[in-house]
Amino acid sequence: MKVNVKILSPNAHLPTYGSKYSAGADLYAAEGAEINAGETCFLHTGIAVELPIGMVGLVYARSGLSCKNDLAPANKVGVIDCDYRGEIMVALHNHGREKRIVAAGDRIAQLVIAPYYVAEFCAAEELSDTVRGEGGFGSTGNK
Numbered sequence: 001m002k003v004n005v006k007i008l009s010p011n012a013h014l015p016t017y018g019s020k021y022s023a024g025a026d027l028y029a030a031e032g033a034e035i036n037a038g039e040t041c042f043l044h045t046g047i048a049v050e051l052p053i054g055m056v057g058l059v060y061a062r063s064g065l066s067c068k069n070d071l072a073p074a075n076k077v078g079v080i081d082c083d084y085r086g087e088i089m090v091a092l093h094n095h096g097r098e099k100r101i102v103a104a105g106d107r108i109a110q111l112v113i114a115p116y117y118v119a120e121f122c123a124a125e126e127l128s129d130t131v132r133g134e135g136g137f138g139s140t141g142n143k
Contacts, residue, residue, distance in 0.1 A: 003113065004050040008087055011104045012046025015111050024060060024110030027090060032103045035094040040074040043090045043108055051082040051113065058112045059090060065108065070096030073109055080111075 005014055008030075015025035030046030051057055059078030066072040074093035090109045094100050102108060132140065 001052065001055075001113070003052070006048040006050075006085075007046065008048060009044065009046030013105065014047070024062075024112045026062070026107040027059065027088065027109045027111050029090075029102050029104055029106045029108045032101070032106075033092075035071065035092060035100045035102065037094055037097050037099060040091050040093040041102075043092055043102060045088045045090065045108075048085055048087050049080065050085065051080065053082050054115055055082055055113050056080065056116045057088075058114060059088070059109050060112060062107055062110050066095075069100055070094055071100055071102070071108075078109075 007014075011030040013028040013030075015027055017025050027045050027047075030044045033041045033043055035041045049057060057078075057080030059073060059080065061072035061076075071092050071094055074091040078090070080088060088111075092102065092108060
């Protein structure tokens with residue numbers, strides 16, 4: 001699958017995969033930033049993408065950045081709709097106790113491209129019965 005990428009900044013990088021079977025492609029910061037403890041910073045990637053119809057771009061944390069440096073997307077998972085043509089921004093939140101520095105060219109998140117379904121939501125008087133029923137948070141696996 002080919003995905004067109006528009007370069008918006010001279011410091012932008014095309015997304016790259018770390019290995020042959022990586023699901024997520026690394027997204028890069030187009031500019032540097034300082035993120036104080038407990039704060040969120042919107043980082044430019046300097047790119048826009050043209051996703052195929054029926055596909056969505058999901059922006060996830062990079063495991064090393066989040067576990068070692070306490071930086072992860074503030075919205076947990078970003079959603080890029082296939083009709084969005086604006087710049088991809090990553091809202092990185094500093095979960096740590098120290099200021100963190102992000103340099104231009106640093107890998108800041110990963111982009112997973114996946115298919116999605118558009119549902120037709122229908123109002124119903126009743127729903128089908130299941131063994132689980134209305135069991136909510138923490139209800140499965142308890143006997």
